[in-house]
Amino acid sequence: MKRLVCIVVVFYAALVLASFSLAGAEGKDLVTERCSACHSTERVCRNLGQKDKAAWAATVGRMVSKGAALDANQQTLVIDYLSTLAPGSAPVCK
Numbered sequence: 001m002k003r004l005v006c007i008v009v010v011f012y013a014a015l016v017l018a019s020f021s022l023a024g025a026e027g028k029d030l031v032t033e034r035c036s037a038c039h040s041t042e043r044v045c046r047n048l049g050q051k052d053k054a055a056w057a058a059t060v061g062r063m064v065s066k067g068a069a070l071d072a073n074q075q076t077l078v079i080d081y082l083s084t085l086a087p088g089s090a091p092v093c094k
């Protein structure tokens with residue numbers, strides 16, 4: 001029984017870790033794919049470290065109103081990703 005609990009705990013921890021890294025990867029992929037449709041990601045790059053989360057939320061909302069293809073969940077991923085990224089970070093900045 002103890003062993004089963006142990007296996008469940010390890011499995012759950014792995015699942016949580018996997019979903020974390022997946023969220024990061026998704027935010028990154030969404031930015032490089034969707035935010036380069038109208039302008040280069042250079043424009044996004046210039047704002048890294050300048051905008052806080054609220055400012056990125058406002059920007060991403062404006063981009064969506066212009067036609068950026070991101071659903072509500074994807075917008076959250078992009079906002080979280082951009083607001084934690086250090087200035088000059090690849091692949092947003094080349």
Ligand code: HEC
Pocket residue numbers: 031034035036037038039043044047059060062063066067068069070078
């Ligand atoms: C449908 C076309 C389109 C897409 C897709 C798009 N943008 Fe933009 N973006 C624009 C236009 C047009 C401007 C210049 C006018 C303006 O700033 O409103 C701009 C300007 C910007 C600026 C500079 C102005 C500011 O507020 O700092 C940033 C940063 C930016 N976009 C980020 C993004 C991000 C992040 C994404 C992906 C979520 C994205 N854009 C996707 C059209 C787009």
